[in-house]
Amino acid sequence: MAVDYTVIVVYLAGMLAMGWWGMRRAKSKSEFLVAGRRLGPAMYSGTMAAIVLGGASTIGGVGLGYQYGLSGAWMVFTIGLGLLALSVFFSARIARLKVYTVSEMLDLRYGGRAGVISGVVMWAYTLMLAVTSTIAYATIFDVLFDVNRTVAIVIGGAIVVAYSTLGGMWSITLTDMVQFVVKTIGVLLLLLPIAVVKAGGFAEMKAKLPTSYFDPLGVGGETIFTYVLIYTFGMLIGQDIWQRVFTARSDRTARWGGTVAGTYCLAYALAGAVIGTAAKVLYPDLGSPDDAFATIVKDELPVGVRGLVLAAALAAVMSTSSGALIACATVANNDIWSRLRGLGKRSGEEHDEVAGNRAFILVMGLAVIGTAIALNDVVEALTVAYNLLVGGLLVPILGGLLWKRGTDRGALAAVAVGGLAVIGLMAGYGILANEPVYYGLLSSLVAYVAVSLATRPTDEAVLAVWRERLAGRSPELPSETVPAHQ
Numbered sequence: 294m295a296v297d298y299t300v301i302v303v304y305l306a307g308m309l310a311m312g313w314w315g316m317r318r319a320k321s322k323s324e325f326l327v328a329g330r331r332l333g334p335a336m337y338s339g340t341m342a343a344i345v346l347g348g349a350s351t352i353g354g355v356g357l358g359y360q361y362g363l364s365g366a367w368m369v370f371t372i373g374l375g376l377l378a379l380s381v382f383f384s385a386r387i388a389r390l391k392v393y394t395v396s397e398m399l400d401l402r403y404g405g406r407a408g409v410i411s412g413v414v415m416w417a418y419t420l421m422l423a424v425t426s427t428i429a430y431a432t433i434f435d436v437l438f439d440v441n442r443t444v445a446i447v448i449g450g451a452i453v454v455a456y457s458t459l460g461g462m463w464s465i466t467l468t469d470m471v472q473f474v475v476k477t478i479g480v481l482l483l484l485l486p487i488a489v490v491k492a493g494g495f496a497e498m499k500a501k502l503p504t505s506y507f508d509p510l511g512v513g514g515e516t517i518f519t520y521v522l523i524y525t526f527g528m529l530i531g532q533d534i535w536q537r538v539f540t541a542r543s544d545r546t547a548r549w550g551g552t553v554a555g556t557y558c559l560a561y562a563l564a565g566a567v568i569g570t571a572a573k574v575l576y577p578d579l580g581s582p583d584d585a586f587a588t589i590v591k592d593e594l595p596v597g598v599r600g601l602v603l604a605a606a607l608a609a610v611m612s613t614s615s616g617a618l619i620a621c622a623t624v625a626n627n628d629i630w631s632r633l634r635g636l637g638k639r640s641g642e643e644h645d646e647v648a649g650n651r652a653f654i655l656v657m658g659l660a661v662i663g664t665a666i667a668l669n670d671v672v673e674a675l676t677v678a679y680n681l682l683v684g685g686l687l688v689p690i691l692g693g694l695l696w697k698r699g700t701d702r703g704a705l706a707a708v709a710v711g712g713l714a715v716i717g718l719m720a721g722y723g724i725l726a727n728e729p730v731y732y733g734l735l736s737s738l739v740a741y742v743a744v745s746l747a748t749r750p751t752d753e754a755v756l757a758v759w760r761e762r763l764a765g766r767s768p769e770l771p772s773e774t775v776p777a778h779q
Contacts, residue, residue: 311456333542336466340466342561352587363509370559375527377556387535394536395690396409410709420660424664530683575592621661622657626650683734684733703743703744708737
């Protein structure tokens with residue numbers, strides 16, 4: 294294991310070094326939160342793929358393959374579909390808005406009345422997303438160093454908090470690019486073919502497993518529909534995803550770079566399902582499907598390769614964790630704390646806000662580590678966050694982008710009715726039931742349309758500013774005039 298340990302230690306040291314380098318770059322709010330809005334296609338595609346493919350997509354994706362076969366790819370596949378839809382239909386408009394958060398977009402579109410409520414919902418979602426990723430460190434570090442759950446969470450969480458706090462989005466972008474390369478080599482180029490060969494090839498896998506393992510719809514139509522509703526639509530509106538869109542240097546980068554990343558996600562989804570199916574052949578009686586990834590890595594891979602693949606899993610977890618952490622801190626500072634203190638955005642403060650945002654990343658990071666240690670059922674917590682996100686925010690966000698007649702009161706009604714409906718239905722049906730997000734989303738849509746039509750249209754002056762932003766005719770920020778980086 295000495296070689297494997299060396300690979301991991303070098304990888305983790307590199308993450309911290311990039312955090313230090315990023316600190317020297319992040320001299321303004323724009324640089325710290327959105328990498329100066331100047332990422333070129335290569336870095337944008339790699340970092341976007343890195344953030345959406347986290348521990349759930351890697352360890353969980355293999356686990357679903359172990360449990361259901363090839364149809365276990367659907368969860369990660371719907372994430373890829375959501376990223377493709379965002380990139381093709383919405384990313385160019387989002388990038389042109391020149392905002393920092395989803396709530397700022399809602400304020401811009403509806404006239405400044407939706408920010409705090411939507412910010413609280415988005416904060417809860419990003420917090421639980423970061424917590425979920427942080428808990429995944431326990432699985433990886435247990436395989437690596439045989440340490441207990443709390444120590445694993447503290448070690449992994451502390452590294453992510455350190456480099457995220459130091460350099461903000463620049464550090465996260467650089468580390469995510471490395472993580473993307475490590476994941477591609479470790480999972481797609483090494484673990485996938487080795488797992489299939491160890492299982493005896495596809496013919497042997499088909500001979501040893503039920504035919505349902507090779508049915509593309511074996512996981513069930515209702516489950517696939519729920520994945521689409523939660524993950525595909527969740528990709529369209531999550532702060533962690535939008536904050537990456539804000540880093541693109543141009544409309545074309547956001548559209549085509551995101552399309553490349555979404556296509557990569559589809560391939561990653563299939564790879565995870567195939568690896569899980571191979572693990573089912575090799576280890577038919579594992580206690581939990583989520584143990585499949587760690588077991589096949591630990592028992593079947595040669596020394597050195599094992600370290601690289603575990604580094605790939607660590608990379609997947611860290612990329613999602615760091616992206617969710619900076620999104621959580623950005624929302625907490627810009628959409629909740631600043632508004633509650635009555636601090637409006639004023640020009641000329643770009644260079645004064647870095648320290649504040651850095652402090653919020655540190656505080657939120659400590660909160661994430663503490664919550665991850667205390668929380669037992671992270672699946673339920675993440676389900677609550679996703680249900681509130683989709684049930685409360687999907688309609689007013691997409692409505693604002695697509696329907697001119699939507700109003701601020703309609704948006705607030707949609708958030709309130711959808712959110713309360715989701716909470717009430719989860720209490721009645723159970724947290725993991727499908728009905729809360731179904732009916733919550735429907736009630737949010739009805740409230741949005743009905744209240745918007747019953748109230749006065751949005752002020753034309755507000756819509757004029759909105760159209761100027763969508764057209765990309767708003768003044769550039771000072772930090773956005775420097776040359777772009779590839």
